[in-house]
Amino acid sequence: MTPLLEPKPGGLYCAEGDFFVDPVRAVKRAVITHGHSDHARAGHEQVLATAETIAIMEVRCGDDCAGIKQAARYGQTTTIGNVKVTLKPAGHILGSAQAVVERGAERIVVSGDYKRRRDPTCARFEPVECDVFISEATFGLPVFTHPPDTQEIAKLLHSIAVFPERAHLVGAYSLGKAQRIIALLREAGYDAPIFLHGAMVELCKLYERFGVRLGLLIPLTEAKNKIFSGSVVIAPPSVFGERWTRRLGDHVNSFASGWMRIRARARQQGIELPLIVSDHADWEELTATVEELRPRELWVTHGQEDALVHYSRSIGVPARPLSLKGYDETGEGEPETGTQATLFPLNANGGNGKDSGL
Amino acid sequence: MNRFAELLAALAFQPQRNGKLRLLTDYFRSVPDPDRGYALAAIAGGLKFTHAKPALIRGLVDARIDPVLFDLSYDYVGDLAETVALIWPKKHGANVSPGLGEIVERLATLGKAELPRCLEKWLDALDADGRLALIKLITGGLRVGVSARLAKTAVAGIKSVDPNEIEELWPALSPPYLDLFAWLDGTAEKPSAKAHAVFRPVMLAHAIEEEDWPGLDPSDFIAEWKWDGIRVQAVSEGNVDRLYSRTGEDIGGSFPDVLDALPPNVVIDGELLVIRKGEAASFNELQQRLNRKAVNAKMLQEFPAGIRAYDLLMLDGEDLRGCAFVERRARLEKFIAERKSQQLDLSPLVPFATWDELRAHRASPPSPAVEGVMLKRKVSPYLPGRVKGEWWKWKRDPHLVDAVLMYAQRGHGKRSSYYSDYTFGVWKNDELVPVGKAYFGFTDEELVKIDRFVRAHTTNKFGPVREVVHDQKTGLVFEVAFEGLARSTRHKSGVAMRFPRINRLRWDKPPGEADTIETLEMMLTAD
Ligand SMILES: [Zn+2]
Ligand SMILES: [Zn+2]
Numbered sequence: 080m081t082p083l084l085e086p087k088p089g090g091l092y093c094a095e096g097d098f099f100v101d102p103v104r105a106v107k108r109a110v111i112t113h114g115h116s117d118h119a120r121a122g123h124e125q126v127l128a129t130a131e132t133i134a135i136m137e138v139r140c141g142d143d144c145a146g147i148k149q150a151a152r153y154g155q156t157t158t159i160g161n162v163k164v165t166l167k168p169a170g171h172i173l174g175s176a177q178a179v180v181e182r183g184a185e186r187i188v189v190s191g192d193y194k195r196r197r198d199p200t201c202a203r204f205e206p207v208e209c210d211v212f213i214s215e216a217t218f219g220l221p222v223f224t225h226p227p228d229t230q231e232i233a234k235l236l237h238s239i240a241v242f243p244e245r246a247h248l249v250g251a252y253s254l255g256k257a258q259r260i261i262a263l264l265r266e267a268g269y270d271a272p273i274f275l276h277g278a279m280v281e282l283c284k285l286y287e288r289f290g291v292r293l294g295l296l297i298p299l300t301e302a303k304n305k306i307f308s309g310s311v312v313i314a315p316p317s318v319f320g321e322r323w324t325r326r327l328g329d330h331v332n333s334f335a336s337g338w339m340r341i342r343a344r345a346r347q348q349g350i351e352l353p354l355i356v357s358d359h360a361d362w363e364e365l366t367a368t369v370e371e372l373r374p375r376e377l378w379v380t381h382g383q384e385d386a387l388v389h390y391s392r393s394i395g396v397p398a399r400p401l402s403l404k405g406y407d408e409t410g411e412g413e414p415e416t417g418t419q420a421t422l423f424p425l426n427a428n429g430g431n432g433k434d435s436g437l
Numbered sequence: 438m439n440r441f442a443e444l445l446a447a448l449a450f451q452p453q454r455n456g457k458l459r460l461l462t463d464y465f466r467s468v469p470d471p472d473r474g475y476a477l478a479a480i481a482g483g484l485k486f487t488h489a490k491p492a493l494i495r496g497l498v499d500a501r502i503d504p505v506l507f508d509l510s511y512d513y514v515g516d517l518a519e520t521v522a523l524i525w526p527k528k529h530g531a532n533v534s535p536g537l538g539e540i541v542e543r544l545a546t547l548g549k550a551e552l553p554r555c556l557e558k559w560l561d562a563l564d565a566d567g568r569l570a571l572i573k574l575i576t577g578g579l580r581v582g583v584s585a586r587l588a589k590t591a592v593a594g595i596k597s598v599d600p601n602e603i604e605e606l607w608p609a610l611s612p613p614y615l616d617l618f619a620w621l622d623g624t625a626e627k628p629s630a631k632a633h634a635v636f637r638p639v640m641l642a643h644a645i646e647e648e649d650w651p652g653l654d655p656s657d658f659i660a661e662w663k664w665d666g667i668r669v670q671a672v673s674e675g676n677v678d679r680l681y682s683r684t685g686e687d688i689g690g691s692f693p694d695v696l697d698a699l700p701p702n703v704v705i706d707g708e709l710l711v712i713r714k715g716e717a718a719s720f721n722e723l724q725q726r727l728n729r730k731a732v733n734a735k736m737l738q739e740f741p742a743g744i745r746a747y748d749l750l751m752l753d754g755e756d757l758r759g760c761a762f763v764e765r766r767a768r769l770e771k772f773i774a775e776r777k778s779q780q781l782d783l784s785p786l787v788p789f790a791t792w793d794e795l796r797a798h799r800a801s802p803p804s805p806a807v808e809g810v811m812l813k814r815k816v817s818p819y820l821p822g823r824v825k826g827e828w829w830k831w832k833r834d835p836h837l838v839d840a841v842l843m844y845a846q847r848g849h850g851k852r853s854s855y856y857s858d859y860t861f862g863v864w865k866n867d868e869l870v871p872v873g874k875a876y877f878g879f880t881d882e883e884l885v886k887i888d889r890f891v892r893a894h895t896t897n898k899f900g901p902v903r904e905v906v907h908d909q910k911t912g913l914v915f916e917v918a919f920e921g922l923a924r925s926t927r928h929k930s931g932v933a934m935r936f937p938r939i940n941r942l943r944w945d946k947p948p949g950e951a952d953t954i955e956t957l958e959m960m961l962t963a964d
Binding site for chain 2: 220221222223224226234238241242245319320321322324325328329330332340341342343345346347348349350351352353363383385386389390393
């Protein structure tokens, strides 16, 4: 019998249903887990995804981002040939889903990018029992444990209190992270207007349309002669050091990312206030998920595969790395063109040499 | 411990002095006793307990973590303390996180055999930042980039008192400084500084500029040589002798020979130098004696240190700081004449009637260890700090070289969108070798121009650093001014500059015509 899913150069492929999950090039039929650009590419003839993900694709790539767009609710099953596909919440960003692929009694779960903790901007991850669980491993090393996000937001608010005359420029990926930071700030009682870089204005509106309350947001373009002292400005992390940031006056460079766990990473970027907030599962979440699901087999895709594969085998769950090409290994899923080199100068497998004087 | 750990983390990412000050003051204001006092001691270097070896920490983590996972992680993170802090497995239901005070007090009384178990318990109860702070504290690697002086200035900020007041009190205080904080909180009187051999804040000079000369009358001033050593204050009171740097740091441990030779009951302001048969040696030789924990007999013999006295602040319990400089000088001359030794002599005056005459003296100093002349107003009392108009320093002209910009780094705060920190090099055969780094000496307009140049001529980016074109034809030449040069094994070029700054931008000069390493090496032998 043909395998239910197999890794192909274009991505994970289901021969029986003739579709790919998150293909990295244009294909005839695609199931898309979420709207990050390395997972949701334009140009497919048919797309199956959540309504939120389809809306995100339309905002980013236009209404003609795909031929036929089919929206599915969480839990709704679509039959493609002999195969059934069901989308379940992945807890990663708004509309993010795990693709549950079934043929008879056989079930594979493609988790896409996921996290387990609560996020006010999206539905929480739902564990699904399965034969094969396909996990990401962006933060697949035991040194990555993300602290509670309330603690990181408190760090930001404390810094605003200690440096009230300086603007706080928070670098956050335009889709997902930016909205989550805003929502968390609102939950912590921060009700001042928040200033937005142009790259995230439309996406914030989209979140609002889907019922995520973000409070008063002001695009920077509409704040021409504003003094930014004490304000929070959210922008993609690629903007650090760009000339327009001079408008903000003396400001604190902050960056919300799971990578901020490693001090050298923050220092290399000249970050004064690192915030360890990630939309990806940390080591504890990754391993707890494997232990909870105990699949017959674990497949590991983009990120730090080695450690997770090793761990999984050590608890008796057979595992193998998939080494799919074309996904953003640096995580955070948002490769804004041209920023990779400056953001993550460490090489892709992460080794930055010992005793680098962190 | 959590607040202390948070503070250390914030300090580690805070490049600006003022920013550090704010973080520290906020901490000292909001954290209760005794934790804040122990934090002050930890930062100002006043904590004494037996440190643990990194091997002990490594042993603890090996017992808990799969070695494959540890190696993958260590390889990724690169720093042992940080890897252990991050990887230490969470233990649910661990004890409440211990306070800094609790940890320090326990460490002071702990037997060596108890240490591992105790440490394990603390690691279980702390979060990642807390674990890193603990590991750095107990392995003695707490490098936070904050001087003792800055920490005291931050403490003074609690109640806006003059940091010098704290400096004067300091030798009479001990961790966790409950009396100090009680005074600053306004709940108790100021502690008494009657204790012994305290530091008196020093009087500092202004660098004299062209525009200052017209207002000055030569007959109001006395001139003396400015020696190129370390400005010190030697204090002997009761039976206590101390040697302080000009920021109040106790450096006596490295200079037992100087302390031994100090006469009783006196406070002297002077320059610490290596002195052989009455001749002062260069700063480079003094450097051999600095920051040495253990001084052996050979060092003492090879690099004999002494004080060349400038001023007399106290004598036999009498405070002379209110007297005029001429009067203090007369007392000093008499004092030294009676007790002169190899380790204590007098800084001679430079007689002059006109500024031109003084200029001529300055141009031909009697010793290479002279770095300029000092002008002191005859009637000025000894005042703490840099009081304008009383004392002036007129430095020897700096050394100049033409060097080529190689790397530029983004600045911080107001400068964070400008490439404002420059690494420059000189030619060694066909290659440029970096010889120094500078981030001041240029105007704001010049900064804008350099920034534009950097952005337009970038060949490589590494985080906030850009490599800039630097070949024979294209590149930016700086005229760099600096005070002195020392051999350095840490620099590829083999030399390190003292106080380098950008003197002039040489847009006109092709990089191929910049200076060579031979020019610098010649200065080295001449010094
Ligand atoms: Zn993603
Ligand atoms: Zn991804």
